[in-house]
Amino acid sequence: MSQPRREWRLRGSDTSWAIAFLLPYASVFVAFVIYPAAFGLWMGSDPKLYRTLFSDPLYLTTAFNTLLFAAVGVNLQIFGAFLLSGFFMQRGRFRRALLVVYLLPCALPALSAFVSIHYMTVSEMGFADSLWRAITGEDGPLFLVSRWLATSVNIAAYIWKWMPFWTLVFMAARWAIPAEVYEAAAIDGASRMDCFVFVTFPLLANVYLVCTLLAAIWAIGDFSTVYFVSYGAPARETDILATFGFHRAFDFGYPNQGSAAMMSALPFLIPAVILLMRRIRLTGVQL
C-alpha cells in the first residue's frame, strides 16, 4: 500500500527547516514523555516494591484481571469490528442511518456512558435487572456482586465504547481495497464467503494486527472503564493495574507502590510497542 519513496540527505537550509518543523513536537516529547517516564521508572525502581506487590494476592488478581480484560476485550472488539465493517459497507439507507447511531458511543464521553452502565447493573432495581424481570418474570443476577459477572460487564462496556471506532478504521481499510480485486474474484466464480476468506482477510491482515496491537496497548492502560463501571466491585476483585495503582497511590498514600504496579505491565507493553513500530515501518499500514 505504500509507494516507492525517494530519500536523500538534507542540505543547508533544508535541514534547518526540517529541524524547525520537528522542534515543537520534540520539545513536547522531552518535557512530557521523557521526563515523567524517567521519573515514573525511578519511582518504581526499588526491587522491594515488586517483592511486596508479588506477595499481595490482590495484586495477582489485578494482574490476571488486566490480562483477561485486554485479551478478551480486545479480541472480541477487533473481530467484531472487522465483521461489522463488512456489514456497514453494504448499501442501504437503513445501514447508513444505523451507522450514524452505532458510532455514537465513540462520541459519548466515557464518563457519562460508564456511569450509566454502572447504574444499570449496580442493584436489582437497575435497568438491566428490571429489563430481565420484565422479559423473564424472574429476578436477574446481581451483576456487580459476582467477580466474573462484574468482569464481563466491564469488558462489555469497553467493547460498547470502542468497537465502533475500530469498525470505522476497518471500513477505511476496506474502502482502500480496489473494486477490481473483487471483480476478478467474481469472474473466477468466488462466493461472498470466498471473497471474505481469500481476498478481504489476507489484504487486511496487517491492518488487523496493527489494530489489535494498538487496542491491546490502550486496553492495558485503560482506567475509566473499570473505575466507573464496576468500581473494582466486589471487594476490589475486578480492579485492573491502572485502577489498582491509582488506589495505592492516591487512596492509600503509596505513590511508589502505585507506580511499581503500573510499571509491572512493561514486560507486555514493550514487546507490543516494538512489534507495532516494526509492522508500521515495514509495511506502511494505511489506517
Place this chain on the structure above:
Amino acid sequence: MLGLALLIWTLIPVYNMFLIALSDDGDEFTGLIWPEDWNWDSFRVVLMQDYWYLEHFWVQFGNSIIIGVASMALTALLASLTAFALGRMRLRHGWIVSDTALLTYILPNAFLVIPFVHLMHVYGLSDSVWSVVAAQVTFATPFAILILHQFGKLIPMEVDEAAKMDGATPIQVYRHVYIPLLAPALIAVGLYAFLLAWNDYLYQFLLLSSPASSTVAVAINQFFNSDEAPWNYMMAVALIYALPPVAVYFILRRFVRSGLTLTRLVR
C-alpha cells in the same frame, strides 16, 4: 435482525441515562423500564446551577471546552508539522522520529499520571487547565502523527516539487499545499484529540483542584463518589456533557468520512 440488535445494544446505556435523568428525585431506582412521568426538572436544576454540587457548572463547562478545543488545535498543529517533516522533507532517518513518538505508548496515560502530578508542580502548572491540555496533547499526538504520515503518503511528491519550482519555501508548501490537501485527515485527528480530551477523567481529577479550574468530568465524579447525591441531576449533567462531542461528531462526520475515503479517491 443484526441491525436491530446493534440498535438496542448501542442505545440501551443512552436510554438509561434519560430514564434516570427524567425521574423524580429519589425515584431513580424503582425498577420501572418506562417511567410513569417524564420530569425535566433535573435539566433546569443543572442549567440554573440550582444545587450546591453544580454552583460552578458553567465555569466547569467552559473549562472542559477550553481543554477540548486547545487539545484539538495543538494536536493537529504539532502532528501536522511533524508529519510534514517526516513525509515531505525526505528525512533520511525520519523513521526514528516516528518510532520514538510511538514509544509514548509503552507507558499508557494512566501509568504516567503519578509522575505527571509531580511534574506539573515542577513546571508551575498545578491547578491549571493547561496542565491537562499538555497531557492530552502528549497522548493524542503520536497516533495523530501516524495517521497524518500515512495519509500524506497518498499525496504525490510532484505537488510539492511543483510548488518549490515556483519558489515556495517549505513553510509555504506546508501552509498552501500540504494542509489544504490533508484537511479531511486533519479534521479526523482533531476530532480524535477532542474526543480523547473529552473522555478523560483521570488527569482532570488529579491536576485540577479548585472550583474555578475544574471541569464537568470532575463534577460528575463528585456526584459519583457521594452516597446522597441526586442521581437524576448527575445523569442530566452527564447528558449535557455528552452534547458537545456528539454535536462535533455530527458536524464533522462528513469530513471524517471524506478523510477516510481519501485513499480511494487518490487511487
